[in-house]
Amino acid sequence: MLAAPGAIKLKVLAIARASRNKTESGKQKLQQSYVALLNAASCVVGQARQFSREIGSGIKRGSKKVLGKVKRQLDEMIPRLQQVLFQTRQRVLYGNTRATGSWSASSSPRPKSSAKARRTSPTSLASWSRFRKPRTRSSPVTRSWISGQPTPLF
Numbered sequence: 001m002l003a004a005p006g007a008i009k010l011k012v013l014a015i016a017r018a019s020r021n022k023t024e025s026g027k028q029k030l031q032q033s034y035v036a037l038l039n040a041a042s043c044v045v046g047q048a049r050q051f052s053r054e055i056g057s058g059i060k061r062g063s064k065k066v067l068g069k070v071k072r073q074l075d076e077m078i079p080r081l082q083q084v085l086f087q088t089r090q091r092v093l094y095g096n097t098r099a100t101g102s103w104s105a106s107s108s109p110r111p112k113s114s115a116k117a118r119r120t121s122p123t124s125l126a127s128w129s130r131f132r133k134p135r136t137r138s139s140p141v142t143r144s145w146i147s148g149q150p151t152p153l154f
Contacts, residue, residue, distance in 0.1 A: 008044070013038040028040040038085055045081050048074050 011033060020028035052074040054060045055067050090099035 007040050008037065013039060031092060034088070037112055038089055038092075041081070042085055045078060048081075051081065052078070 014033040015030060015037060018026055018033050021029065022027075052071050053058070055071040055074075062066060087099045090096040
């Protein structure tokens with residue numbers, strides 16, 4: 001079964017509408033909307049899995065470099081999507097907010113980062129010291145404020 005291009009969007013909008021209704025019938029409608037979304041999303045995951053298999057077996061034609069990159073991206077995202085679908089199904093249908101079965105943690109190793117790499121990363125606190133204080137409402141935005149370098153006179 002193929003998912004229509006706008007089907008996912010409509011199901012998400014139905015969830016948004018149903019989440020505003022706090023009555024018992026609203027909760028049932030929310031659960032039904034989630035089930036419909038999960039079914040459509042699992043169809044999309046199945047399509048992605050089939051597409052990845054077709055790339056691997058050589059059915060799909062095209063640039064090997066592009067197809068290889070697409071296959072790697074699909075193979076990386078499919079387990080993540082399956083985990084999200086599993087956890088959402090557990091939470092919505094069974095009320096289990098601590099669903100086990102974290103597939104991505106066991107299937108893909110986490111990159112190790114050294115203390116030196118963390119210190120020199122752009123998100124470290126030491127890098128924030130070089131930013132200037134925020135401008136006030138009345139001060140104009142200048143190139144020197146954005147880049148931290150003086151603006152040329154001419």
